[in-house]
């Protein structure tokens with residue numbers, strides 16, 4: 001029996017999940033696979049999610065963020081090749097070409113090339129080169145560069161963070177905890193995937209931690225002296241600074257597929273089905289892909305590690321004859337902001353009000369306030385929950401949480417109800433746990449759901 005040749009492009013979360021699951025399933029089914037993984041970089045299987053905590057000083061070294069080393073992958077039988085950037089795919093002759101001119105033939109191809117950070121023209125020199133003290137936070141190398149910049153910075157240096165999504169907030173935490181002055185600029189509101197009344201709570205925590213926060217700020221350019229950025233300008237303001245973090249989101253890294261005939265969506269993302277299948281003999285997973293929203297069925301680009309791992313695993317299983325599927329996303333996400341004496345956990349799942357209205361749902365949405373534990377416990381902290389349900393079907397449609405210790409992971413109970421297509425009554429009345437150190441007798445998430453149920 002000849003081994004089936006699998007070529008995987010991209011050696012991080014999605015690609016290596018696919019590779020290892022393919023090996024496991026192939027072993028179970030007695031199939032033989034020859035797996036080659038090509039990556040343009042020199043890192044594999046690391047947690048980009050941990051980089052802000054490395055920058056903050058919580059994690060000692062970049063190596064601690066590596067879940068599995070290149071040697072471990074190779075010992076498992078995977079032919080992992082670094083500095084092998086794929087520049088072209090020929091789906092007719094079934095081969096990929098690298099920048100060095102090598103070709104690799106495949107029986108099945110997996111695209112797991114992730115995404116790259118958005119870097120606007122104003123963030124580059126006139127020659128299109130990056131400035132020394134300006135950059136994104138995306139790869140392990142970026143993390144190392146930021147640690148060097150943080151260590152070289154004078155005490156009292158000022159960091160401007162452009163973008164207030166979860167990466168912007170996490171980096172603001174890191175910079176504040178390092179003792180730097182921090183300005184966060186955002187062209188809309190803080191964490192725009194939250195409702196305005198929830199976003200405001202995050203904004204307040206940032207300000208209370210002594211970060212300067214500028215909303216509706218469109219960056220227009222830098223002040224540069226001797227080739228170094230010394231200030232940032234935006235519509236309506238400017239300020240001197242020493243370092244600038246770009247946290248403006250990412251775009252799928254699929255440029256090398258242009259002209260290959262592999263279909264891409266409007267933002268250039270691949271559009272896999274729940275098995276990760278894209279087109280004949282081509283599979284994909286991770287940040288290079290969009291996802292189907294479970295509640296509405298439309299496709300959206302929500303690049304997250306949790307999706308990359310799940311769809312990557314499903315791809316690997318299917319490559320070896322399995323049937324695993326990752327059946328859509330709820331846009332569940334969580335983070336925290338902990339600096340300057342502030343501590344909040346922030347989480348969301350399901351649709352926003354705007355999305356629900358666009359999908360023609362007739363909704364009721366309410367914010368409920370309470371405490372994370374029974375109010376008489378010494379560690380009780382405020383928590384606010386936004387809950388939205390459909391007036392007609394009573395279906396739960398969205399939940400958001402901002403609050404103290406223990407607030408964030410409450411989102412998972414809400415996500416479980418959403419995943420199962422449950423109602424706001426299910427959330428209000430399901431059998432959740434209770435003891436004073438963990439919640440009030442009527443858990444605040446259930447109080448929030450009950451209030452919405454009563455309004456429907």
Ligand SMILES: Cc1cc2nc3c(=O)[nH]c(=O)nc-3n(C[C@H](O)[C@H](O)[C@H](O)COP(=O)(O)OP(=O)(O)OC[C@H]3O[C@@H](n4cnc5c(N)ncnc54)[C@H](O)[C@@H]3O)c2cc1C
Pocket residue numbers: 009010011012013014015038039040041043047048049050051052084085086087112113114115137138139167253256285286287288303304305306307308334
């Ligand atoms: C700072 C930060 C914090 C984050 N926090 C969270 C979090 O808390 N929770 C969460 O769910 N997600 C988080 N994420 C997102 C998460 O890290 C990504 O969703 C995940 O890494 C995606 O994995 P991937 O394998 O699809 O892509 P990547 O990790 O980007 O890997 C893609 C690989 O493909 C390689 N590659 C690209 N193009 C080519 C090519 N042409 N040829 C060969 N190789 C190529 C790249 O070198 C790279 O190694 C965070 C991301 C960042 C940057």
